[in-house]
Amino acid sequence: MSELDLNNKTSEMLANSEANVKNSKKNFTRPEDEKREVVAPDGSIIEVNPLYDYFSNEKPKEEKPRGGVVEKFLNWARAESIWVLGFGTGCGSIEIPPLVTPRFDMFRYGVQMRPTPRQSNAFIISGYLSVKTLKRVIRTYEQMPSPKYILALGSCTINGGMYYDSYSTINRLDKYIPVDVYIAGCMPRPEALLHGFVKLKQLIKEGKAEKANEYARNFDEYKANQKKIIKDWNMPDYNW
């Protein structure tokens, strides 16, 4: 890019910035998300609306428990194979690596880490959660197959912890996504996290860990809360 081009571009940017300062409500849609016409290989013109065409826009559905012995068996199986998504959101994610070491060894509880949300059914929200990360957390959570469980680690997810007055960190996690088990502390030791897993297994076996269904039931309420703070909502309402 030549000097002149750069200057032209930056003066354009400046004009935009001045307009943005005047209008407090900015427009956050990205150019690649806008409706447009695409020419197909055979020459026909196709209209594309990326946010609605590339993703399934259907709401999540509630899955009724089957009940009886079948449900008991399924719950036993779910409780003995908790696969955790390897996604650390805050400082608490430093407590997860020791769980894999021989000293704590989470594998004896049937807990293991998975690299992708498609293979995992438990999500540890480890520590403080900024609005920027919350957007990614929602996207990831909605990609996980049901039944799915959330463990909220640390006091930041309960009432904001030491970031209660921060402009960018949320105070209560359960307003945005449903939480199965809270693990209090700042930071909780790995033993506390293991205790959280034991508690989660107990809940699953009793058939009380039905938060994925709760999310589907109160979907509109959760979405309203999420959209209130994520102002540049440039993704579909439900991600897959």
Added chain:
Amino acid sequence: MKELIEKLSSKYELQEVVYQRDNLVFAAISKENAIEAVTYLRDYEGYTHLVMMSCVDWIEDGKYQLLYLLHNPKLKNDIGIKVYIDRENPEMVSAHHLWKSVWTYQREMHESFGIVFPGSPRLEENFVVEGWDETPFMRRDFDTHEYAEKTYFPRGNRKTNDPAEYMRKKLYPNQPVTAKQRKDDK
């Protein structure tokens, strides 16, 4: 460092000069001459390394203070160029052509203080927060606690202890409280 300041003051009008240490000096220069002075220091005096750029909000004086901290790798000393700009209409001459790292500093300042640097590349892009449309959050007249309370569903019933007072009551419950301690507790 004295020689350098004498040289600088012969070229530009220095508003205030503070000799902080043997190898660190601060000088305030007007908005119009500052970037010229920084360029002179970089090209002729060997201050080739930009340590950092920072911004301070002096809300009482109605001013933002920008600081360009420069380092001379040969002489192993630093000079800080201070610039005071108006708080109501914060605009500063961009220095993006001097160091590429200035792009990022200016982007951050634009987001957190709302300072405009005409011509600075990628100024409008998100830096720390996404989709922010309130008052820039590092300004001192922006109340983060109030914003968090109205936005993020506070749980309430939050209790805080002053650590000094709490530990004194716990460890020495029978000792009388001095006047100074009573003042500190408030």
